[in-house]
Amino acid sequence: MPSSAPRTVAALAALAGALTAGCAGPDATEADAEAAVTAFYAAVEAGDGQAACDLLLPDAAESLEQDAEAPCATAVVDDPNVGQELAHRAADAAVTEVHVAGTQAQVVTASDTVFLARSGERWIITAAACTERPERPYDCEVEA
């Protein structure tokens, strides 16, 4: 069976890759997560609230509506608190780091740390406008 050894090695390498990346296609997965954050902040900067809200986890959008007492599409660009905070962070949204672990991801920009989750075939934002707290979860303006 001359061809079984290379096949076994290839299978083990694929398994090791899947284990370390959490799932298939690490590069494409990271690029997709990065693209979701770039699209979110581009929508915020363009004042397209609906496009920004479409990229949010529904529970996070709902929480935002309750806090702002306004529809998500309005709050995400016009609210004096969250809207202003997102607009401020959108001004410098160049991505510096992307971390993917299984169905979860973290995209670090020059002005924010954004959390995402894989839902079906796409990445959706679970938390944005986040501030680091030592030894505790990030404090995020937008989160479920």
Added chain:
Amino acid sequence: MTRAGTPRRPVGLLKENSLSLFFALIFLASLVAQAFVGTAFFNREQLSGGLEPVGVGDYVLSSAYWVDITENWQSEFLQFLLFVTATVWFVQKGSPESKAIEKAGRESDKDQKVGQYAEESSPPWARARGWRLSVYSNSLALVMGAIFLGSWLAQSLGGAVAYSEEQLRNLQDPVTWTEYLLLPDFWSRTIQNWQSEFLAVLAMVVLSIYLRERGSPESKPVGTAHQSTGVQG
């Protein structure tokens, strides 16, 4: 056993290998069951977080699945590695899991049928000298040890990703593999499995002094005295 020149019948092959086949079947059944149960467990978290569930195919490629699988593998192979090697030197009076008290140690070449004492049917490397005899004389422990280390490495790689996934779910930073090796999660997963394996071996060694399972090679014959050591049924 088959007579010379007589082809083995499938039924005979099945019977001759029934122990391996039985464990291979229940191993595969457990692996499949774990895939479905694990998917259901994982999806409870996905759904409670407002996310779409994942399929079994995606789940079996996930670190969440493999860390649970490999943390158990590593402890099982460590158990057998220690059992195979510790029983060379350590003995237990009255236990069929132990050899006779006076045989503790590596034993003579004659007892082990190696080198000049090798028999016609001995494996070729048992007749060899030098490194081949050394390697073959320790081949069971070497392979068990390699599988243990490989499984433990896989557990650490999968565990780092699974732990990071949980961290991100809780809006916390992910960890690198080297950071994960120093975290309590890695050692808790590791040691909680080790303790159960060590207890199981201890129970087997001690209980088999006094208790019997008729017909099992893991037990002494039912009527054998409690004091008899190194006797298998």
